[in-house]
Amino acid sequence: MTASTSPDVVASSSATARQGLAVLRARHSRVPILIGRRLIQVPLVLLAVSILVFWLIEVVPGDPGRNALGQYATSEQVQAWNVSHGLTGSVFERYLSWLFGFITGDWGTSIIYGAPVRELILGRLGNSLLLGAVAFVILLPLAFTLGAVQARREGSRTDRTLTIGLMSLASVPEFVVGVFLLIVFSLSLRWFPIQSSIRLDGSPGEVLLALALPAITLALGYVSVLARMTRTGVLDTTRSQYYRTAVIKGLHGPQLAVGHVARNALIPTVSLLGIYLGSLLGGSAIVETLFGYPGLGALLVTATVKKDIFLLEAGVMVVGVIALLALLITDIAFVLIDPRVRLEEVD
Numbered sequence: 433m434t435a436s437t438s439p440d441v442v443a444s445s446s447a448t449a450r451q452g453l454a455v456l457r458a459r460h461s462r463v464p465i466l467i468g469r470r471l472i473q474v475p476l477v478l479l480a481v482s483i484l485v486f487w488l489i490e491v492v493p494g495d496p497g498r499n500a501l502g503q504y505a506t507s508e509q510v511q512a513w514n515v516s517h518g519l520t521g522s523v524f525e526r527y528l529s530w531l532f533g534f535i536t537g538d539w540g541t542s543i544i545y546g547a548p549v550r551e552l553i554l555g556r557l558g559n560s561l562l563l564g565a566v567a568f569v570i571l572l573p574l575a576f577t578l579g580a581v582q583a584r585r586e587g588s589r590t591d592r593t594l595t596i597g598l599m600s601l602a603s604v605p606e607f608v609v610g611v612f613l614l615i616v617f618s619l620s621l622r623w624f625p626i627q628s629s630i631r632l633d634g635s636p637g638e639v640l641l642a643l644a645l646p647a648i649t650l651a652l653g654y655v656s657v658l659a660r661m662t663r664t665g666v667l668d669t670t671r672s673q674y675y676r677t678a679v680i681k682g683l684h685g686p687q688l689a690v691g692h693v694a695r696n697a698l699i700p701t702v703s704l705l706g707i708y709l710g711s712l713l714g715g716s717a718i719v720e721t722l723f724g725y726p727g728l729g730a731l732l733v734t735a736t737v738k739k740d741i742f743l744l745e746a747g748v749m750v751v752g753v754i755a756l757l758a759l760l761i762t763d764i765a766f767v768l769i770d771p772r773v774r775l776e777e778v779d
Contacts, residue, residue, distance in 0.1 A: 482531055485530060485745055485748045485749065489741050489745055490523060496517070496543060497510035497514040498510050501515075534749060538735070543738065543739075543740040544735070545740075545743075556726060557629065562642055562643070563646055563647055563650070565712075567648075568708075570647055571651040574655055575658035575662060576662050578655070578662075579665075580663075582659070583662075589717060598660065599654070599656065603757075606652075607719075609653065610645070614645065614723075624641055624642075625642060626646065628642045628723040629671055630726070644720050645722040646720065646725050649722075649723075650712060650716055654711075658701060661701045665698065703762055705762065706761060714729070714754045717729035717732060735747060
């Protein structure tokens with residue numbers, strides 16, 4: 433009996449293995465298609481964003497020429513300044529002029545800084561990317577660990593305590609958390625500088641000290657929701673038939689935790705991570721302003737207050753590009769992580 437069925441078992445196993453490899457290759461082959469579709473969609477979305485941004489900035493009260501020249505400039509001087517900077521004519525003409533300049537790399541000159549907008553934004557963007565990357569590195573292990581601990585100790589005192597703590601943290605605004613960290617760790621303990629101004633040519637220790645408090649503040653602002661999502665994902669996975677089948681087959685330890693639980697538990701959090709990644713890398717205006725960090729968010733706050741339209745328009749567009757790229761990375765992660773995802777479902 434055994435001898436007659438063994439070849440069938442071997443053939444069935446080989447067929448299953450071949451089918452699994454075929455599915456894996458097909459899933460990975462969708463990634464270039466997905467990237468191609470998104471590369472077509474991204475310019476259309478950015479066009480809509482550019483129209484909205486330009487219109488919103490246009491309706492903000494204030495005259496850019498008056499802001500640039502000061503209150504003592506004559507009306508003729510203000511009008512001449514507006515003409516020289518392409519701020520006259522119809523709204524449609526001004527929009528086309530600005531959009532063409534942005535596409536070609538001519539982002540104009542900052543009204544308040546008197547420097548090329550492109551240099552200002554790209555310089556500050558590098559600082560925001562660095563801060564966002566550090567915050568993301570802090571956020572991921574912290575949120576995943578807390579969520580996994582809660583799922584492991586479901587219904588226990590630890591689970592309830594962490595739930596109350598995370599919900600309380602989620603209800604506290606970022607600037608309150610930042611002020612608390614400044615009072616405790618900068619003013620009282622003097623472990624970190626009060627102003628997080630950085631010099632990239634400084635020592636790594638100085639850069640990390642300057643980044644620590646704003647990065648922790650950013651990470652704590654997102655950790656609550658991400659930890660709860662991780663908890664839900666782990667619980668759903670461990671209660672599934674898929675997980676029970678893996679246990680029955682004898683899988684245990686890291687192979688079960690990483691290959692089965694972690695991978696499936698991450699699926700609900702991927703879309704959330706994409707949104708958080710775009711927000712972190714785009715710069716947080718509140719945190720950067722509070723800590724005096726020279727990032728893109730703080731720069732856009734100044735541009736908004738002074739109505740530096742060239743700086744504000746280009747800065748918002750750059751943030752939009754970053755957000756769209758983060759969503760593209762999220763879509764690719766969906767295709768690679770979740771075998772149930774089809775390309776049509778990602779759209």
